[in-house]
Amino acid sequence: MDFDQYFTVALNYFRSESWIVQVFLIIFVASLIDWTQKRLLRQLHKKLERTKNYWDDTIIEAVKRPVSSLIWVLGLTFAAEIVRSESDAVIFDAVGPIRDVGVIVCLAWFLVRFIRLSEHNIIKKRLEAGEPFDRTTTDAIAKLLRISVVITAGLVVLQTLGYSISGVLAFGGIGGIAVGYAAKDLLANFFGGFTIYMDRPFDVGDWIRSPDKQIEGTVEKIGWRVTCIRTFDKRPLYVPNSVFTTISVENPSRMTNRRIYETIGIRYDDVGKMAAIVDDVKMMLMGHDEIDTRQTLIVNFNEFAPSSLDFFVYTFTRTTDWVRFHEIKQDVMLKIIAIVEGHGAECAFPTSTIHLAGAAIPEQVG
Numbered sequence: 611m612d613f614d615q616y617f618t619v620a621l622n623y624f625r626s627e628s629w630i631v632q633v634f635l636i637i638f639v640a641s642l643i644d645w646t647q648k649r650l651l652r653q654l655h656k657k658l659e660r661t662k663n664y665w666d667d668t669i670i671e672a673v674k675r676p677v678s679s680l681i682w683v684l685g686l687t688f689a690a691e692i693v694r695s696e697s698d699a700v701i702f703d704a705v706g707p708i709r710d711v712g713v714i715v716c717l718a719w720f721l722v723r724f725i726r727l728s729e730h731n732i733i734k735k736r737l738e739a740g741e742p743f744d745r746t747t748t749d750a751i752a753k754l755l756r757i758s759v760v761i762t763a764g765l766v767v768l769q770t771l772g773y774s775i776s777g778v779l780a781f782g783g784i785g786g787i788a789v790g791y792a793a794k795d796l797l798a799n800f801f802g803g804f805t806i807y808m809d810r811p812f813d814v815g816d817w818i819r820s821p822d823k824q825i826e827g828t829v830e831k832i833g834w835r836v837t838c839i840r841t842f843d844k845r846p847l848y849v850p851n852s853v854f855t856t857i858s859v860e861n862p863s864r865m866t867n868r869r870i871y872e873t874i875g876i877r878y879d880d881v882g883k884m885a886a887i888v889d890d891v892k893m894m895l896m897g898h899d900e901i902d903t904r905q906t907l908i909v910n911f912n913e914f915a916p917s918s919l920d921f922f923v924y925t926f927t928r929t930t931d932w933v934r935f936h937e938i939k940q941d942v943m944l945k946i947i948a949i950v951e952g953h954g955a956e957c958a959f960p961t962s963t964i965h966l967a968g969a970a971i972p973e974q975v976g
Contacts, residue, residue, distance in 0.1 A: 633689045640685025644678050651677075668731055672724035676716045683712035710770045718763035725755045745814045750807040753834065795852070799835045802851030806832055811854070816863040823857055825849060867902050867926035868935040874946060875918025880955035884911050888921050890949045895925050900938045902928045918958030 651674055658666045687709035694705060729752040733745060812818045812829055818839070819826035827841040837854070839847040876884065892909040895901050905926040913920040923946065927938050950957060 632692050636685055636689045636692070640681055643685075644681045647677060647681070648674075665728075668724060668727045672727050673720055676720040676723065679719070680713065680716040683709060683716065687712070707771055711767050714763055714766050714770065718759055721759045722756050725752055725759070728752075747807075747810075749814070749832065795850075796835065798852035798855075799850045802853070802855050803832065803834045803837075805855060806837070806851060811859050812861050812863075816861055819860050819862070820857050821860065823853070825857075825859075862930075865930045867905055867928065868930055870923060870925050870927065870939050870942060872943065873912065873920050873922045874950070875915055875920045875958040876950060876955050877958045878919060880953075881919055883953045883955045884919055884921065887950055887953050887955060890953075891921075891923065891946055894945055894949065895923070895942070898942065900927055900929065901942075902926045915958075917960045 651670055655667065655670045658670060661667075687705050690705045694703075729748060732748060806812075814829050814832060816829050817827070818829060825839065825847065827839040827847060829837065830840050830846070831838040834851070836848045836850055839849060841847050876887065888909050888911055892907070895907055895909065896903055901907070902925075906924065907926075908924040909921065911919065911921045923942075925942075927935055929935055929938065947957065
């Protein structure tokens with residue numbers, strides 16, 4: 611067989627098997643486009659990072675992975691269409707729906723990433739700028755938007771696959787009763803989280819405690835099912851959200867003042883000095899820089915105790931900081947002791963006096 615015959619045979623083979631070359635070219639072109647867009651987005655991201663606007667950075671960062679997946683979805687399904695035209699295999703009938711579902715998933719993926727990155731950037735920028743913002747509301751809105759995107763994408767996928775959305779919704783209404791009964795605890799936690807977001811009894815970063823349960827610590831995260839609380843011994847405590855609908859919750863972080871409420875006792879021998887001591891203590895509190903005189907301020911003789919004459923101090927500090935409060939309280943208590951001692955009186959301590967009436971003392975016999 612001469613060269614012309616070999617050439618003719620090879621040409622006929624490539625004509626009959628040209629779809630292999632086409633598939634190879636499509637995969638090669640998809641790889642080239644993916645490589646090119648990655649380089650372009652990387653360069654564009656570096657330039658946009660120098661600007662003050664963080665929305666453009668968020669879009670570029672959110673689109674990176676979804677656009678790469680979209681390129682490969684379109685490239686591979688296009689190649690599969692060529693193979694289908696040559697093989698007529700039934701399995702390739704699913705190429706069209708797979709392509710449509712892939713495009714929808716990539717778009718939903720981009721939106722979910724964009725929402726998550728936007729939430730992160732908003733919180734970061736506000737913290738860096740020192741601007742006040744409601745982190746709990748930001749988190750709640752971001753979660754609602756992500757859930758909306760996922761649900762919408764799921765319904766569109768079902769519609770694309772030929773399922774009637776109205777039928778799905780009707781089935782959901784009937785099956786929702788059974789599902790709701792089976793997952794009543796999960797739904798209770800979900801609505802408990804929704805109640806927290808609506809009523810906002812506490813926010814992320816607040817110190818909370820419950821007199822009904824052994825719950826006390828700083829709120830780290832409010833989820834849809836559980837709330838994470840960091841206790842004061844630094845252990846994470848995960849509380850189901852449904853619990854917060856049945857218990858009372860104190861939020862010391864929202865206090866306007868902290869209270870000093872102490873009882874001081876002096877000796878019965880110093881009864882004549884009580885009025886002057888009480889007046890001086892009250893004047894000291896009225897002139898103290900850290901005491902909020904706009905709030906209730908009481909210093910009064912209060913009780914004839916078994917071993918002391920008691921007067922009490924009831925006042926409020928300006929600060930709500932826990933550490934600073936104890937420093938102020940210590941200063942106030944030391945000044946009260948100085949006032950008591952300055953009047954020649956003493957703070958009382960428990961004592962007992964025994965009176966022996968008519969008791970005879972025996973004589974010593976030598």
